[in-house]
Amino acid sequence: MAASASTCSTGEEIERCDVLVIGGGPAGSTAAALLARAGRAVVLAEKDHFPRFHIGESLLPANVPLLDELGVRAALDRAGTIVKHGARVVSADGRTGTTVRFSEGLLPGPATTYQVERAQFDELLLRNACGFGADVREGTTAREVEHRDGIWQATLAQDDRPSRRIEAHHVVDASGRDGVLARVWQSRRMLEHHRRVAVFSHYRGVLLDPGIDAGNTVLALFADAWFWLIPISPEVTSVGVVFDSAAWQAAGLAPEAALERAILNAPEVSRRLATAERVAPIRVTGDYSYRSTIVARDGAVLAGDAFAFLDPVFSSGVWLAMRSGERVARVLDRCLARPERARSLLARHGRREHRVHRHFWRLIEGFYSPGFRDLLMQPQPRLGLAAAVRTALAGTVSYDPRFRLRLALFLGLTRLQGRCGLSPPIPLTAALAAPEPLAEDAVALQA
Numbered sequence: 001m002a003a004s005a006s007t008c009s010t011g012e013e014i015e016r017c018d019v020l021v022i023g024g025g026p027a028g029s030t031a032a033a034l035l036a037r038a039g040r041a042v043v044l045a046e047k048d049h050f051p052r053f054h055i056g057e058s059l060l061p062a063n064v065p066l067l068d069e070l071g072v073r074a075a076l077d078r079a080g081t082i083v084k085h086g087a088r089v090v091s092a093d094g095r096t097g098t099t100v101r102f103s104e105g106l107l108p109g110p111a112t113t114y115q116v117e118r119a120q121f122d123e124l125l126l127r128n129a130c131g132f133g134a135d136v137r138e139g140t141t142a143r144e145v146e147h148r149d150g151i152w153q154a155t156l157a158q159d160d161r162p163s164r165r166i167e168a169h170h171v172v173d174a175s176g177r178d179g180v181l182a183r184v185w186q187s188r189r190m191l192e193h194h195r196r197v198a199v200f201s202h203y204r205g206v207l208l209d210p211g212i213d214a215g216n217t218v219l220a221l222f223a224d225a226w227f228w229l230i231p232i233s234p235e236v237t238s239v240g241v242v243f244d245s246a247a248w249q250a251a252g253l254a255p256e257a258a259l260e261r262a263i264l265n266a267p268e269v270s271r272r273l274a275t276a277e278r279v280a281p282i283r284v285t286g287d288y289s290y291r292s293t294i295v296a297r298d299g300a301v302l303a304g305d306a307f308a309f310l311d312p313v314f315s316s317g318v319w320l321a322m323r324s325g326e327r328v329a330r331v332l333d334r335c336l337a338r339p340e341r342a343r344s345l346l347a348r349h350g351r352r353e354h355r356v357h358r359h360f361w362r363l364i365e366g367f368y369s370p371g372f373r374d375l376l377m378q379p380q381p382r383l384g385l386a387a388a389v390r391t392a393l394a395g396t397v398s399y400d401p402r403f404r405l406r407l408a409l410f411l412g413l414t415r416l417q418g419r420c421g422l423s424p425p426i427p428l429t430a431a432l433a434a435p436e437p438l439a440e441d442a443v444a445l446q447a
């Protein structure tokens with residue numbers, strides 16, 4: 001259904017729609033597609049023009065049914081998108097490691113997923129929303145978003161045309177880390193002790209594992225940092241390193257020098273990059289985690305990173321963004337059908353979102369404790385604990401007691417491991433340690 005327009009008392013033309021979606025990333029495109037499919041008049045404002053670069057290239061198996069529901073999976077397969085069966089988790093020196101395969105999880109579910117180039121993936125989702133009938137406007141920034149006289153109003157500032165005012169019954173804020181409404185509401189809370197810096201680029205010719213594991217993510221772990229290697233095409237691999245901010249600041253290196261030193265200090269990564277060449281600029285981003293205390297207010301709802309950003313170590317961001325876009329679409333469709341129930345429907349939605357984020361957050365916090373890494377890299381088949389962890393790493397959100405109990409037990413054991421060493425602790429090195437000075441006789445030889 002299309003947005004309508006009318007003229008207000010000042011002579012200004014005001015558009016009207018059911019839902020204004022701010023942001024055309026995975027969260028916004030998913031919400032817009034499903035609301036438009038339900039017959040709602042949706043305007044999606046995206047400030048950029050697609051395709052545009054975005055980091056976050058590894059998906060989770062739990063996302064696959066939603067890709068099916070949106071009808072984009074066939075396009076991914078046709079494009080030869082890399083299939084991911086799991087992840088190789090390994091110490092940066094390459095001495096200890098394990099391959100996690102999603103097919104060996106505790107609960108049934110998709111055994112594979114995709115590694116994507118986000119410029120193409122996000123464009124596919126955005127055009128798909130258009131195909132369902134959403135009115136998608138690129139180069140359009142939503143500003144002055146406010147709730148006045150019982151209706152949401154915003155200015156849509158367009159690159160190439162005059163700004164327009166728009167009114168909507170509901171707003172979906174899917175503006176990612178910009179967090180348009182969380183800033184107005186001052187509801188964003190940083191998750192302290194999780195301030196990190198990510199430095200990344202793309203490389204051609206990286207050595208991958210053989211067979212079905214070729215599409216896997218490689219996580220190479222230091223004591224104070226970790227590398228990701230994510231193959232995003234048969235030739236190109238995304239390579240990035242996430243530093244604890246203390247280590248990053250203490251080293252005082254420029255991003256390129258820091259990346260090079262970390263590669264040098266990680267034999268597992270330097271081995272894989274030995275004959276590779278960098279084919280993209282080096283980018284840097286603050287990798288801090290946060291959550292908004294408010295999910296929904298006055299009929300506006302936050303989705304994806306606009307609500308919460310969780311450290312990317314388990315590649316949960318796109319799945320959480322698309323999942324929240326889907327949930328928001330369902331709840332707003334019901335609110336539009338039964339406006340008198342909107343307040344309670346949105347309150348319940350908010351409680352659910354907080355619960356899901358707490359689940360993922362527990363895993364991520366666990367990862368940053370040494371005990372977790374020790375047990376992750378030396379999985380014990382006993383009691384199905386390792387299988388439960390594999391299910392969790394596939395992004396499964398389940399209230400099945402078999403799963404929840406085992407996961408809770410695993411997390412408990414990781415804490416014990418940190419205190420009293422149930423398994424031999426895996427020694428991990430520092431990412432930015434200065435290279436050893438050359439011995440005197442080696443210097444003499446060089447001279």
Ligand SMILES: Cc1cc2nc3c(=O)[nH]c(=O)nc-3n(C[C@H](O)[C@H](O)[C@H](O)COP(=O)(O)OP(=O)(O)OC[C@H]3O[C@@H](n4cnc5c(N)ncnc54)[C@H](O)[C@@H]3O)c2cc1C
Pocket residue numbers: 022023024025026027028045046047048054055056057058059060140141142143174175176177178179180198285286287303304305306312314315316317318319321
């Ligand atoms: C270093 C790093 C590595 C990551 N790796 C992974 C990974 O491997 N796997 C994974 O799943 N996730 C990963 N993530 C997380 C992932 O990138 C995000 O969680 C995901 O992109 C969130 O999607 P979104 O739709 O909420 O936001 P975004 O994808 O950021 O989309 C928001 C959109 O809103 C638009 N916008 C902003 N403000 C306005 C406005 N006022 N008006 C109009 N448009 C606006 C922006 O242009 C943007 O297109 C990583 C993140 C980082 C930082």
